[in-house]
Amino acid sequence: MKLEISATLAYRLGDPVDLMLQIEAAALPEQVVAHATLDVGTCTNFARIAAQDGIGERIWLSCERQLNVHYSATVAIRRTAVDYRGLPQVPMHRLPAETIQYLNESRYCPSNKFLSFVADEFGDIQGGAKIGAMRDWIETHFTYVSGSSDVDTNALDSFVERRGVCRDYAHVMVTLARASAIPARVVSGYALGVEPQDFHAVAEIFLGGEWHLVDATGMTREADIAKIGVGRDAADISFLTAYGEIEMLEQQVTVRSVI
Incomplete structure (x- = not known):
């Protein structure tokens, strides 16, 4: 491609x-x-x-x-497309050092506030299957609305309002993953299928020893994204x-x- x-x-x-x-x-x-x-x-x-x-x-x-x-x-x-849903979660004591920062809360991803929700909603699912269930939950429950968020909107705001743009979807995806002790970061990129066309933000999740792109908006695929940069949240990838x-x-x- x-x-x-x-x-x-x-x-x-x-x-x-x-x-x-x-x-x-x-x-x-x-x-x-x-x-x-x-x-x-x-x-x-x-x-x-x-x-x-x-x-x-x-x-x-x-x-x-x-x-x-x-x-x-x-x-x-x-990039080789991999079905991340079948991959295992890496035990915390085996995580590479560079992934540790992506377990923690950040400015737009207050993951500690989602611990109870994640346990109640996804507690019986493990590894990549849990990430897939989270992605599907966000796509089902959120509405993509241009202009519905601003520079101060974080994942908790988006979760309450159930709407947002790509960066808001990515923030919620990353936040839920971190609340499950799975390293997750935000990626900025250029992607096919994005409407309206713009810079696009997706989540990237560490599963099976590698990073995997996950787009909760459902607009694009892992194989159709050119990465610009990565970070803890949107503040790092502006x-x-x-x-x-x-x-x-x-x-x-x-x-x-x-x-």
């Missing part, structure tokens, strides 16, 4: 603003970036740094008046973080399959 990706961002800035950009597909063994271009216009600073867990890169920018970004890429997805005031003028993402 090859994905042809295009992303355009335009923001109005006031005083010079420092920004962190994270929109490039990561170069990974399971996804090969065959071609990519990035144009950030006129900025006084441009510095690349490693992103969370060494997956992808973030870019420091310092710009004023207006930020115009265009990114395009062709990415070959070589495509643009501004350390100052900005105003969005345009945001457009297009993803399609190519031969």
Whole structure:
């Protein structure tokens, strides 16, 4: 599978603003970036740094008046689709060190508040089958509503309101998994099947000794996602973080399959 990706961002800035950009597909063994271009216009600073867990890169920018970004890429997805529902949960004492942070609560994923719910709703199910049951529960009980959440919405808010966008679905999925002592993180990416097309967020769950992508919205498949970055929650995977005031003028993402 090859994905042809295009992303355009335009923001109005006031005083010079420092920004962190994270929109490039990561170069990974399971996804090969065959071609990519990035144009950030006129900025006084441009510095690349490693992103969370060494997956992808973030870019420091310092710009004023207006930020115009265009990114395009062709990415070959070589990820082998695995039925995670049949995989075992890794015992906690055998978890790799790098997965431990993804057992804990984070800003948007207050997993300790879900311990009773998870025990009551999914307590008799184990491993990947439990993750599958959680994913199905979220898709069944939630409604995808654009604009229904904001920067302050966490998994508990979404759980109460039973609605949200992709990042809210991912936050709830991650939160339920962590409440079951299964490491889980949030992934940003480009994906086929997403409507409306935009940057997409899904959960990634550690089962059977490996990470597996799980989309609770049901819009896309593991084999149709190009990862940008990973993190504890949306705060770590934001495509643009501004350390100052900005105003969005345009945001457009297009993803399609190519031969």
